[in-house]
Amino acid sequence: MESLYLPRPARLNKILPLTATEKLFEVSFDDGKSLGHQPGQFVEVSVFGVGEAPISVSSSPTRSKRSFELAIRLVGNVTSALHNMKEGSRIGIRGPFGTHFPYKELEGRDLLFVAGGIGLVPARSFINYAIDNSKKYGKITILFGSKSPSERLFTNEMSEWREKAEFLETVDKADETWRGNVGVITTLFSKISINARKTACIIVGPPIMYKFVLMECKKKEIPDSNIFMSLERRMKCGVGKCGHCQMDGVYICQKGPVFRYSEIKEIAEAL
DSSP: OHHHHSOEEEEEEEEEEOSSSEEEEEEEETTOOOOOOOTTOEEEEEETTTEEEEEEOOSOTTTOSSOEEEEEEOOSHHHHHHHTOOTTOEEEEEEEESOOOOTTTTTTSEEEEEEEGGGHHHHHHHHHHHHHTGGGSSOEEEEEEESSGGGOOOGGGHHHHHHHSEEEEEESSOOTTOOSEESOGGGGGGGOOOOGGGEEEEEESOHHHHHHHHHHHHHTTOOGGGEEEEOOOSOOSSSSSSOTTEETTEEHHHHOSEEEHHHHTTOGGGO
């Protein structure tokens, strides 16, 4: 219960720049204990004297037991304070909170990840979990789209993804450095072949992306019950008290952020 309401003291071990607006923070608790998260969950990060913000856990629980990673975009007071911190700085952590990607239920299936922009942050947790447990899954396919080459995330890990999965990426607008596909993420669907009945699709990205990705999933004949998405928006307290994340009576921080599409497709606010 303490982890629900009282931040646990933690330390920023490493801070690495990802892009001009995103940084990767490696965090560990002062007591040395594990976060105990599952892929797709989030935590509440406290900057003492500034405030608190919900942040997706980006690391897989298979990679480290004593630390975890948060990829944070510079968007407000709390994230600005975090971006100004140095290694060794102290913060508070509540959680983990929310539902997770059903990684055990999906064992034996092919996995299709579709991540747009900062949606790669929570998707990365499940991607690396699946790669580390590749014997439990079938074919792993990753589609990633970003606005421009300079906004691509986790570029240092992409060689591993290309080696251990089918990895395709695109940018909305190219520059002189880019030699890959140009166009929105749905342009990548024509380049992949899947077994629709065996494939589970995991979608994470900006709200506008979902409608068009779902249309491509329909063309590929992926059943609605095999599509999972993360609706990370408007969350505040993480424990269903403030009501900020309420979606037609559903609290995203409690029933989500991970949902099965067949369960929410009739909720207009969802998409």
